[in-house]
Amino acid sequence: MKRFNIKVLSAILSAILILGVFPITALAASQSDVVIGNTYTLESGKMLNDDLFVLGGTVNLMSGSTVNGNLFILGGNVQAAGAINGNVTVLGGTLNLASTFVLNGNLTSAGTAINRDPGAQINGQINTNVNPPIIVMPGGTRIPNLTSNFDPFFRVVGFFFRLFLWALAAMVVAMFIPAHLARTSQTALSQPLISGGLGLLTVIIVPIILVLLAITICLIPVSLIGVLLMVIAWAFGLIALGLEVGTRISAMFKQVWHPAIAAGLGTLLLMSVLSGLEAIIPCVGWIPKVLVGLLGLGAVLLTQFGMKPYLPSLSPSGGSTGEILPS
Numbered sequence: 001m002k003r004f005n006i007k008v009l010s011a012i013l014s015a016i017l018i019l020g021v022f023p024i025t026a027l028a029a030s031q032s033d034v035v036i037g038n039t040y041t042l043e044s045g046k047m048l049n050d051d052l053f054v055l056g057g058t059v060n061l062m063s064g065s066t067v068n069g070n071l072f073i074l075g076g077n078v079q080a081a082g083a084i085n086g087n088v089t090v091l092g093g094t095l096n097l098a099s100t101f102v103l104n105g106n107l108t109s110a111g112t113a114i115n116r117d118p119g120a121q122i123n124g125q126i127n128t129n130v131n132p133p134i135i136v137m138p139g140g141t142r143i144p145n146l147t148s149n150f151d152p153f154f155r156v157v158g159f160f161f162r163l164f165l166w167a168l169a170a171m172v173v174a175m176f177i178p179a180h181l182a183r184t185s186q187t188a189l190s191q192p193l194i195s196g197g198l199g200l201l202t203v204i205i206v207p208i209i210l211v212l213l214a215i216t217i218c219l220i221p222v223s224l225i226g227v228l229l230m231v232i233a234w235a236f237g238l239i240a241l242g243l244e245v246g247t248r249i250s251a252m253f254k255q256v257w258h259p260a261i262a263a264g265l266g267t268l269l270l271m272s273v274l275s276g277l278e279a280i281i282p283c284v285g286w287i288p289k290v291l292v293g294l295l296g297l298g299a300v301l302l303t304q305f306g307m308k309p310y311l312p313s314l315s316p317s318g319g320s321t322g323e324i325l326p327s
Contacts, residue, residue: 040057040058040059042061048065048067050068057076057077058076059076059078060078062082063082067084067085068085069084071084073088074093076093077094078093078095079098080096091112094113097122098117098120099119102123103122106125106126106127108127108128163268163272167268167271170242170243170260174259174263174264177306179306180306181239181263182240183309188244189244195299199293202298203230211223233301236296236305238296240306241296246263246264248266249266250262
């Protein structure tokens, strides 16, 4: 049991470290207009009627190609020889503009190496090394206004950055304790009412207890630890469900993926859908995310972070109500 506890603690601490301080790195491209650590080429004569997001990847816009949308680059490498009918925003990385390049919009960059051929056309404003707006506080203190509408690029980057961190955390946890995640997801799926109900009771009762502990002053550290455990349990439950999503996707393709790959891709897809609904439908889009979180949280508590299979009590007829065997 001690060995399992050490493995669980190591995986959770590693995931927290990634979610807190690790920079974004490359995984794979998710779709044609989102390039994450992969190579995307728009051939000559081809047209992309959408915005193009580059997160640590490489993009080749061949001469004669056209992008009818905006181009957003975060730490990527872009070879641009075609035309872009929109704005280009670059944060880090390298942007190479060939002589045949045409930009019918504005170019905004910060911390970026731009190599522009004299023949490259930019029919808009050029803003280089741009800093965010500044808020002047009382006393003369100046702080960046990161919440302004200065550039929607940062909101878009933040969205994908969070998704990527979720995938990284899932891969780390799955590399250490895949069986724990499997037990948790199995419990959530086989006992959804019990898991969801326990998760709901937990988010209602536990915060009240933590507030009462914090009021005593001397128990504030205990309250803070409780908050941290709640956050960890919530994230662990979502990652466990992400592993189940990835496993089912691999089964669709009649393949067996490593748990880390299944957890990473599954969590990325799960959080993309949940966060996407929340962004698209602000009023009620958060409901699916909360319901899935409650389901995962309850399963985590029932299985003690997947260390024990959840064994429902026997029914009056003498049979079990759905025993979960340890994997």
